[in-house]
Each structure stands twice: as C-alpha cells, then as structure tokens.
Amino acid sequence: MGVILRLKKFSFTYPEVETPVLQDLDLEVEAGRCYCLTGPTGSGKTTLALALKGLLSAGRYEGEIDMPSVDGSPAMAVGMVLQDPEVQLLTSTVGAEVAFGLENLCVEPAEMPQRVITALQAVGLEKPLDYPVDKLSMGQKYRLLIAALLVMEPRLLILDEPGAQLDPEGLDLLRKCLRRLKQSGVAIILCEHRPESLLSEIDTFWQLDGSGKFADGRYRGEEHAPLEPPPPSTTAEAEPVLQVQDLSFVGVGEQPVWSQVSFAVDKGRRYAVTGLNGTGKTTLLRCLAGFLSPQQGAVQILGGAPDAYRLRGRLGCLFQNPQKQIFENTVGEEVAFPLKRFGLLSGTVEERTAEALAACGISHLVDQSPHKLSYGQKHLVALASVLAPRPELLLLDDPLAGLDDGHSRAVMELLVHYNLQHGMTMLWTFHDPEAWPGWADQVLHLEGGRLVAR
Amino acid sequence: MLPGKLFSTRKVCLPSVSLEGPAPAGDAARVGLRMLLALTLSCLAFAARTIPFLLVLTAIDLALLWWLRGKQLSLRRELKAFAWQTLVILMLYLVRFRDLAGLWGGFKISWQLFLALLPSMVFVRSTSQTRIVQALNRVMPCRMAFVLSTCLKFAPQLLAEVRSIYEGQVLRGARILPRDLVKPWHWFDLLHCVVVPAVVQSMALAGNIALAARARDFGSQPRRSCWPGL
Numbered sequence: 218m219g220v221i222l223r224l225k226k227f228s229f230t231y232p233e234v235e236t237p238v239l240q241d242l243d244l245e246v247e248a249g250r251c252y253c254l255t256g257p258t259g260s261g262k263t264t265l266a267l268a269l270k271g272l273l274s275a276g277r278y279e280g281e282i283d284m285p286s287v288d289g290s291p292a293m294a295v296g297m298v299l300q301d302p303e304v305q306l307l308t309s310t311v312g313a314e315v316a317f318g319l320e321n322l323c324v325e326p327a328e329m330p331q332r333v334i335t336a337l338q339a340v341g342l343e344k345p346l347d348y349p350v351d352k353l354s355m356g357q358k359y360r361l362l363i364a365a366l367l368v369m370e371p372r373l374l375i376l377d378e379p380g381a382q383l384d385p386e387g388l389d390l391l392r393k394c395l396r397r398l399k400q401s402g403v404a405i406i407l408c409e410h411r412p413e414s415l416l417s418e419i420d421t422f423w424q425l426d427g428s429g430k431f432a433d434g435r436y437r438g439e440e441h442a443p444l445e446p447p448p449p450s451t452t453a454e455a456e457p458v459l460q461v462q463d464l465s466f467v468g469v470g471e472q473p474v475w476s477q478v479s480f481a482v483d484k485g486r487r488y489a490v491t492g493l494n495g496t497g498k499t500t501l502l503r504c505l506a507g508f509l510s511p512q513q514g515a516v517q518i519l520g521g522a523p524d525a526y527r528l529r530g531r532l533g534c535l536f537q538n539p540q541k542q543i544f545e546n547t548v549g550e551e552v553a554f555p556l557k558r559f560g561l562l563s564g565t566v567e568e569r570t571a572e573a574l575a576a577c578g579i580s581h582l583v584d585q586s587p588h589k590l591s592y593g594q595k596h597l598v599a600l601a602s603v604l605a606p607r608p609e610l611l612l613l614d615d616p617l618a619g620l621d622d623g624h625s626r627a628v629m630e631l632l633v634h635y636n637l638q639h640g641m642t643m644l645w646t647f648h649d650p651e652a653w654p655g656w657a658d659q660v661l662h663l664e665g666g667r668l669v670a671r
Numbered sequence: 672m673l674p675g676k677l678f679s680t681r682k683v684c685l686p687s688v689s690l691e692g693p694a695p696a697g698d699a700a701r702v703g704l705r706m707l708l709a710l711t712l713s714c715l716a717f718a719a720r721t722i723p724f725l726l727v728l729t730a731i732d733l734a735l736l737w738w739l740r741g742k743q744l745s746l747r748r749e750l751k752a753f754a755w756q757t758l759v760i761l762m763l764y765l766v767r768f769r770d771l772a773g774l775w776g777g778f779k780i781s782w783q784l785f786l787a788l789l790p791s792m793v794f795v796r797s798t799s800q801t802r803i804v805q806a807l808n809r810v811m812p813c814r815m816a817f818v819l820s821t822c823l824k825f826a827p828q829l830l831a832e833v834r835s836i837y838e839g840q841v842l843r844g845a846r847i848l849p850r851d852l853v854k855p856w857h858w859f860d861l862l863h864c865v866v867v868p869a870v871v872q873s874m875a876l877a878g879n880i881a882l883a884a885r886a887r888d889f890g891s892q893p894r895r896s897c898w899p900g901l
Contacts, residue, residue, distance in 0.1 A: 272885055297886045304828075304876060305883035307821065313801040316898035318887040320813070326899040346900050365887060508838045525841045526848050534842045541832070542839040544868045554864075558844030588871075602843060 220285070221372045221404055222246040222269065222295070227280035228429070229261075229268055238264050240429035241280070246373055251395060251405040253412045255436035256425030258621050259591045262408040263300075265425070266375045269406070270297040296366030297375040300619075302358040302382060311337070311353075312346025314361055318369040336368035337361075339401075340394045352472075355494035356387025360394060373404045380411045381619045384493040384648040388414040410436070410621045444626060446655030447633040456484040457517075458610050458642050459505065464514030466500055474500050478514070478668040480661055482610070485640040487633070491650040491671075492663030498646040499537065501663070502612045505644075506534055519609060530559045533608035537615055539599030540592065548574070548590075549583040552602045559606055573605035576631055593624040600628060604635055611635075613645040617652075629656060702798055702806040709794035716786035725782055732789050749789060757781040758849065766855060795823045801898055813895035821880065828876060833869045840864040 224244045230237040238261040246252065254262050267273045269282065284294050299305055308314045315333040324332070330346070337343060340360040344353070353361060359382060366374060379391055395405055395418045405418075412419060412435075422435035459482035466474045474497035482488055492498050503509040505516060507523030516523050519531050536542075545551040552573055556566040574580045577597045582590065587598050596619070603611065613632070617625045633656065635641045647653070650662055650671070660671040712732065719725045736746055757778060764777030795803075800820050807816035841848060845864040846857035884890075 270886060272882060299879070299883060299886065301879070304879040305886075307880065307884060307887075309800045309824070310900070312900045313799075313898045316900075317884075317889075320817075320895045320898060321888045321891060323892045323894050323896050326896055329896075329898055330900065369888065503838070506838070506842065525838075526850060529842060529844055532842060534839065536835060536839050538835075539839065541868055541872050542836055542843070542864075544864055544871075555844040558846065558860075606844070 219248055220245050221248050223281075223283040224269075225281040225283065227268070227282060228278070229264060229273065230277040231264075232275050232277075237277075237429050239268070239425075242429075242431060244423065244431070246404050246406070248372065248404050249399050249402045250420045251399055251407065251418050252421045252423060253407045253409055253415070253419045253435070254423050254425065255410060255412065257427050257436060258410070258593050258624070260425040260427045260436075261429055262410075262425060263377055266297060266377055266406065266408050269373070269375060270295045272297070294371065295373045295375065296369060296371035298359070298362045298366065298377065298379075300378045300381060302355060302362055305362055306350050306358065309349060309351070310346065311342075311344045311348045311350060311361060314350055315365045315368050318365055322369060332368050333364075336364040339367050339397060340364045341390060354387070356383050356390060359383060359387060360390065363391075363394060367398070367403075371403065373406065374398065375406045375408070377408045378410070378619070379407065380409050380414060382494075385414070385651070386493055391415070392418055444629075446653075447637070449658050450486045450636055457481045458484045458519055459644075460515075460517040461505070462515045464501075464504065464511045464516065466497065466504060466509070466511045468497075468500070473666055475663060475666045475668065476513075480668060480670075482642060482644060484609075484642055485636070486642060486658045487636050487656070488644040489653070489657035489660045490644065490646045490663060490668075491652070491660060492646070492648065494648055496663040497666075498648075498663060499614050502534070502536075502614050502644075502646065505612060506532060530606060531609045533603040533606065533611040535600060535603050535611070535613045535616055537618060539603075540595040542599060542602075543587045543595060546586060547584050548579065548587050548598050551587050551598055552605050555602060555606045561606075569605045569607070573601040576604070576634060577601040578627060593620055596620060596624065597627070600631065604631070604641075607635070607639050607641060610642045610644070613643065615646055615648065617647070629653060698802060699805045699809060702802045703809065705794060705798065706803070706806060709790040712790040713787045716783050719783060719786070725779075725786065728786050729782075732786060732793070735790070735793055749792070753781070753785045755849075756785065758852070760784075762852070762855065762858075791823075795826070800824055801900070805897055808897055813897060814890070817884075817889070817895065821884075825877070825880070829869070829873050832872045832876060833865065836868050836872065837865050 222245070224242050227239060227242045228237045229239040242265070254265065256262050264273065268278075271282075306314060307317055312330070312333055315336055316329045319329050319332060333346065340363050342357060342360045342364060344357075350358065350361065359379060363374070363376075380388065383391060392415055395415065398405060399418065407415060407419065409415070424432045424434055424436045426432040461478055461480050464478040465476035468474045478501065490498055490501065500509060504511050505518060505523060507518075507525045507528065519528060521527055543551055545554060549570060553566050553570045556569055561569070571580070574583055577600060579594060579597050579601065582594065582598075587595060590598065600616070611632075616628055616632070620628065632643055632645070636643050645657070650660070662669050662671050712728065716725075716728055719728055733746070736749070760781040761774055761777045764773045765771075767773070800823075803820045803823065804813075804816050807819055811819070837847065840860075843864075845860045846852075846854075847861045847865060851857045852861065
C-alpha cells in the first residue's frame, strides 16, 4: 500500500505560548492501515489530528505536511470525527446528515441518495434516510458521522477518542466498521488513550511523550499496581434513603424510556446503575433529583418527594460534563461556593474546602483559575465541589467519562473514601456493565426499558 | 498508487422503509410560505397595542399549535416558558417602578414578547432543517442558507445546555429556583452561576459546530448543492 500522508519535521505552537505542543514530528501514513495515537492527557493528540485535517487556524507552524494528490478525484483527503458526536450533528435527518459533505463538494443532488445509502451500509447503519438523528443512540450517531465522512471518499479517517463516548456494543460495531474500511484501503488514525477494545484492528502505535515528541511504543499511563475492589460499605442496619416504586418515563414521541422501575437504596452503601448508551440512565437520575416528572410511579428520597428546594444540601449531583458548571475565578472559590450557600461558618468552609481539594489531589491549584485547567483537572474541581458539602446521597452520572486511567482511578478511590469515611450514600452510572466490578455493593442494570439487579 | 475509490459503490437495495428521494414538488414553496407566516405573526405581535388585537393573535397562535400538535410541540412547555418570562419581567418592572400599577404594563410586554417568539418556535420545531435550507436556497446563497438554518437549530441546543447548567447549580446551593428568585438579592446567583457559564458554553458550542462543519469541508467550494430528500 502506498504512502498517503507524510509529516516532516512538523512543529506547532499555540498563540501566546512559548513552548511548542508538537516538536519535529516525522510520520508516514499508509493506505489500509490503522494507527493509534496515544499519550497522556494534554500531550497534543487532538492538536496533531486537527493539524492533519488542516483545522488549526491560529498558531505557528514549522515543517511540512505532504499529501500526494489524486488527479481528478473530487474526494476529500482527510476526514475527521471529533470527540463529542452530539455537537457534530448539523442536520435533523440521517440522509441530510450524510449528504452534508456532498453538498459542500457541490455533488449533483441526483447522485446523492445512492452514495448516501452506500456510505450508511459501509458502517452498518441501515436507517431510513428521513430518520431523525436525535432518535439514534450514541453509538449510532458516531457511526453516522463516520458515514458522513465516508461518503466524501476520504483517504484518511481520523477518529478522536471514540472510546470516550461508546458503550461496549458501540465499540464492537465500530471495530467491525474499521475492519471493512481497512479492507477498502482507507487509512485510519485513532486518537485514543484506552485502545484495548480496538486492539485487533490497530497495526501501529504512536506515542506522544508529553513534550511534543514521539516516543517508542504505546502509552500505557502511569504504572499502577492493579486496584483491588474496596471493602463493602458497612452499615449497621438497612435504612432506605431512596425508594423507587413502579416508575415509568415516556420520552419524546410517546416512546417509553423505561417502565416499572423499582429499587431501594440503603444509607451508606454504594450502587451502580449500568446500561448501554440511550437506555435512560441520565433521565432516571433527573427524575430522582426532581428535575423531571415521571408519568407513573413514586419516588421517596431522603424522607420525602423529590423536590430540589427541599433536597438542597442533602442531595449532591454530578451530571455529565460537570466542567460546564464552573464559573468562579479560582479553584478554591469554586469548591467553597456550595458551602457558603448552605450557610456553613467560614471556619468550616475553609476546612471542608481544604479537605476536598486535598482528597482530590488538587490542593496546589487552589489559587488558579479553574477555566485554564486541563479536562481531567476541571473534572476533579467539579467533583470536589459536590463532595465538599458532604451530601447524604450523591448521584453521579458517568463520573469517568472522558477521563484517562490515572484520573479514573483517582475518582473511584475518592468516591469510596468519602463513602467509607463519611458514610455518604452513592449511586453512580456507567455505560459499561463490566466497568469497575466489585466497587459497588449492588449493580442495577437498565436494559430493554427495565431495571434488573445483577 | 492510490486507489481512485476507497470503498466500492456496489449495487445495493434501498432500505425497505426508506423515504429517500426528492422532497414533494412545491414543498420548498410551502415551507417558504409557512416561514413568511411565522415572521408576519411575530412582527404583528410587536405592532399589537390593544387587548383585542393581542387576543386575536393569541387565538391564531394557539390554533397553529393545536394544528401542529404532536410534532415535538407542547402547549404546556410553551406556557411554562411564558410563565417564567412573565415572572422575570414583572420582577424587573417592580424594581424599576416600585409600584404595583406598573405590573399590568410588564404583563403586556411579556405577552407581546411571547407572541413574537412563539410562531418562530412553532415553525422551527415543526419543520426539518433540510426543508428550511431548501426554502432559503431560493432567496439567498446556499452557504448563507445553511448558516441561517443552523442558527435556528442552535437555540434549542443552547436551551438544553442552560437547563443542564441550571440543574447542576441548584443542587450546589445556588438560589435560583423560582421561589428563591422572589427575593431580588438572589438574582445575582442567576447571573453568576447560570448566565456566565451559559455564555461560555454557548461560545464553545458555536465553535464546535463551526469546527464540525469545516471538518466536512464546509466552505471549501464557492457553491453548495442541496440534498434532495427530507
């Protein structure tokens, strides 16, 4: 297979920064091969991907990106799927979404339907062309975006962190899709810090070492001893803090999300709710917190009906992408905000803030602006701010989404520490039913619209 | 040697329930007319100064909502938004005029604003983005039509972001529940904890949408063609 892209002594520096994020990089990409770009968080994986696609607009470049052209081909050279599928969907139906690139290449409308159908088949997504994109699961949306690039016949496809959003089923379908693409001669670059589920398709690993250069081998994160599951939480006797009885929720278009959900949560224990993308885990948590009204059933939480006014200070919630709740000028103020609002004395506020920051390992960031921190650090700041008030019950919606292994371990250890140390009841959700076995006292699984204990 | 095509365009059968194909003849004109109707109703709301005029417009808007019910439209949701908006405006009027007599004026302004926004919301929620682009393509360049239709779609996405931020901040202790906001000194929390992150998030969202469009070569050609389906 021929070389389709070559990087020669490529360096890139962001504006207003002195140190280059990428330094003197050389690489070659061959058709029909799958590469995995690894490296610690913030090492420049996404920057390199954006550079290959030509999407870096501001900054200083040095070196060359050499891409042999194909005479007479209207195809795009490089296609890229960014990390979050939700913000990349630009239209409202499957057909229009896939055809968006063809519109940009000014392809004749009469040619479009056949090409769109072929691209959808290449990713194994055979939906009607007028099917609404917002009814697709996360895995389906991701494959739809790949189809939206394939229809433009790229020679190189770059996928940024596919593992961050996809559940095991979605990853399995993606793996099959990658195999088909390789066979048809498309080169693939995965920017991924957890490539385990796609290993069978990866031919070559590249590793960015954190200083902008390539290192040999594959980045495996810091070496940690294997984590043993923590001891089960200890409670004198079962005292329910949450009781859910025959709960049913109907979503958009009268589609039932789940029905007849019943379970109880005892004080001081840890629970996991698992379920593939789109099974309604977030909806369930929003119902428990009183932000959504179920069509049927009853919820008793901390001694009453779910009412955000009553639950404030007693119930904590860490919703998905908690970084977006950050607004204060320093990390210390961000963590102290809820403590002040709950009316704690200033001494207690300082003590709890310091304790939460230390537990999260971010005491050194106390005076820094939270807005300038890395993704993982912002996540820890948001977590510290919900742990600091020590709520009686803490709901966490996919608390490890987008985190690398090191940060994931830190978060899980932190949650267990607060559970064991302060008797805090916890309920967290994961989209991988096999994730962190033994870390919850009980696992509840959402499947087919029903909740079952595992 | 690079292959000309990277995956074969083999003969395929259409998915059995596909509705693929051109939009019905005259569809763009119909969508254009609906867009014009929505804009006219919105403009009339600003011109309405008397109660009978406002009542007639309200009746027309509600009839539209009833006619298009089930297409992701909910009278309850719209009325909830109206109630919120009215509450905020009345509070602002109370602060400004320090007199209950000013409240009627505040209610009228809120009513007008609601009638100005409702037709556009109904139109956006009941019409697919592709059909809006197809209609706009007739009166403006294709690229501008896409940008305009994306702006219309951006509003509901941003509202979802604001909702998510709001819920997170409520349980962090921010005094922003309706019963908190009865006290004006709590309004600062709304600005500080919701509006500021929402502005940051809206800029990030706009940047991400632009990046996603460029990742699929939007703007690489001087012209665009248009998907013929729905």
